[in-house]
Amino acid sequence: MSGFIEEKSFMLPRVALIACGCFSPPTPMHMRLFEIARDYFELRGTHKVVGGIISPTHDSYGKKGLAPALDRCAMIKLAAQSSNWIRLSDWEVHQPQWMRTKAVLHYHQNYLNNYINSPYDEEPNELLPGWLPPGLRERRDPIRLKLLCGADLLESFAVPGLWADEDIEEIVANHGLVVITRCGSNPEKFIFDSDILTKYQQNITLITNWVPNEVSSSLVRRLLSRGESVKYLLDDMVLNYIKRQGLYNVKSKYITDAVRPDHLNFNRAYMDNNKNAIKPESEQPEQLMEDESDSPLRQQTARVFCCGESSRTSTKLLLSRPGPGQAVQVMTVQSKDTIDGLEQSQPKKQKIAKVQQV
Ligand SMILES: Nc1ncnc2c1ncn2[C@@H]1O[C@H](COP(=O)(O)OP(=O)(O)OP(=O)(O)O)[C@@H](O)[C@H]1O
Ligand SMILES: NC(=O)c1ccc[n+]([C@@H]2O[C@H](COP(=O)(O)O)[C@@H](O)[C@H]2O)c1
Numbered sequence: 001m002s003g004f005i006e007e008k009s010f011m012l013p014r015v016a017l018i019a020c021g022c023f024s025p026p027t028p029m030h031m032r033l034f035e036i037a038r039d040y041f042e043l044r045g046t047h048k049v050v051g052g053i054i055s056p057t058h059d060s061y062g063k064k065g066l067a068p069a070l071d072r073c074a075m076i077k078l079a080a081q082s083s084n085w086i087r088l089s090d091w092e093v094h095q096p097q098w099m100r101t102k103a104v105l106h107y108h109q110n111y112l113n114n115y116i117n118s119p120y121d122e123e124p125n126e127l128l129p130g131w132l133p134p135g136l137r138e139r140r141d142p143i144r145l146k147l148l149c150g151a152d153l154l155e156s157f158a159v160p161g162l163w164a165d166e167d168i169e170e171i172v173a174n175h176g177l178v179v180i181t182r183c184g185s186n187p188e189k190f191i192f193d194s195d196i197l198t199k200y201q202q203n204i205t206l207i208t209n210w211v212p213n214e215v216s217s218s219l220v221r222r223l224l225s226r227g228e229s230v231k232y233l234l235d236d237m238v239l240n241y242i243k244r245q246g247l248y249n250v251k252s253k254y255i256t257d258a259v260r261p262d263h264l265n266f267n268r269a270y271m272d273n274n275k276n277a278i279k280p281e282s283e284q285p286e287q288l289m290e291d292e293s294d295s296p297l298r299q300q301t302a303r304v305f306c307c308g309e310s311s312r313t314s315t316k317l318l319l320s321r322p323g324p325g326q327a328v329q330v331m332t333v334q335s336k337d338t339i340d341g342l343e344q345s346q347p348k349k350q351k352i353a354k355v356q357q358v
Contacts, residue, residue: 010050014141015041016133017109017148017178018089019102022325023056023245024067025238026079030054034086037148037178040207049134050143052065053087053108058098062323065221067247069093077239089131098324101147102167105175109145114337116140146176146205151185155193162324169196176203183212220248 017037023030034052037262056072057063066072069090076088092104099107109131130151136143153179157163171177179187184296187206191197197204214232223230230239242250 012046012144014050014110015176016051016053016108016143016145017049018053018055018056018105018145019148020057020092020104021149021153022061022063022066023054023072023076023219024053024063024065024161024217025072025220025242026076027214027232027234029213031079031086032209032213033084033148033150033180034083036180036207036209037205037279038085040178040205044279049085051131052083052088052148053131054080054091055089055092055131056102057325058093058321060094060098061325062098063325065218065248066325071241071245071247075238075241077196078241079235081237085133087131087133088178089129091129091131100164100167102170105145105147105171105324109175112136112145116143146178147171148178150180151182151190153186154187155190157197160189165196169200171291172197172200172203175233176205178205178207181206181208181212183214194306199335225249225251238287285306 017034019030019031019033028351036132038052046121054076056069057066057074059066059069069076070093073088073090073093080086080088089108091107092099093241107306108131111132115128115132120137157168181187191201191206220230220233227250234242242248269278
């Protein structure tokens with residue numbers, strides 16, 4: 001019988017999951033997203049999940065409360081230490097500027113494709129990036145990389161000027177979305193209200209999280225800055241790292257000068273351990289994605305954050321700000337429950353309110 005199950009799972013289409021976000025700091029819920037999604041696919045016997053990738057966004061995303069990429073990468077490494085299948089990709093943070101999520105998916109998908117299709121005797125192990133799941137070449141069939149996210153990220157597709165329609169279409173059509181519900185979110189209705197998402201809804205896997213946990217990075221930052229406890233809301237090692245480095249205006253009772261120099265040592269050790277994760281650009285596998293000029297930061301100022309076409313108030317406000325991540329804060333400037341007639345969901349409202357305070 002178990003032989004039959006193994007045989008069946010051997011035949012299943014393979015998927016890898018990538019979560020893009022700030023991870024400032026990574027919370028246990030970020031890790032849970034992966035576990036929930038893998039259970040969903042594997043218990044239904046529809047797919048084999050070959051790996052999970054956490055891709056923190058670039059420093060120039062500019063969202064309030066974004067710790068330096070080096071620290072976010074170090075914290076993700078610590079948070080993922082107990083997992084044997086969720087790994088950090090620091091490709092995004094090492095790009096010259098913020099990359100749109102579409103480009104992040106392209107890069108990782110193309111790397112997977114090239115890796116699976118290249119001859120076995122090529123690419124010595126030390127050159128492989130740290131995020132690459134092991135054992136992928138046991139089979140030659142393709143691996144589809146899907147974007148794993150919470151329902152609030154899905155709902156951010158409707159923030160004017162934040163996501164280009166063509167990016168959304170490409171992400172959903174070519175990769176697929178795996179969306180985990182958040183309290184108060186209504187992703188079914190959101191998908192129904194969107195023509196693009198409805199068109200590709202067979203590529204959207206909506207998963208109800210029956211054990212919701214509304215811990216969020218912004219909530220953790222707020223508690224830390226007030227000197228309140230976040231124990232059991234964060235991995236202990238992540239919390240120790242934050243205290244040692246004095247991130248997020250953590251109240252001074254946590255910090256001593258004696259621990260500060262560890263910052264450099266820890267990160268140097270982290271970078272040394274991971275230097276094989278980054279190859280010089282010239283050595284990177286051929287990419288089919290757009291070149292760097294695709295990044296909004298390379299485009300004219302008037303297009304910096306304006307993936308959409310409208311010249312709405314929010315877009316104008318965005319233009320005077322240094323990073324696309326500030327779009328969420330810009331929404332709070334409007335102080336309205338609706339933006340251009342768009343009803344904001346409860347989780348988004350809560351999230352926006354939190355971001356404003358932290
Ligand atoms: N409690 C949660 N439930 C479901 N999804 C979550 C939860 N927390 C984070 N996510 C998802 O994790 C991904 C990474 O998000 P991000 O790093 O922005 O986390 P966040 O905790 O929501 O951050 P912030 O509070 O700073 O906005 C997103 O897809 C987000 O929807
Ligand atoms: N147009 C885009 O590709 C686009 C727009 C906004 C956010 N994102 C990404 O979404 C992720 C989550 O961002 P927030 O934490 O601001 O919700 C980040 O990785 C960010 O880079 C992508």
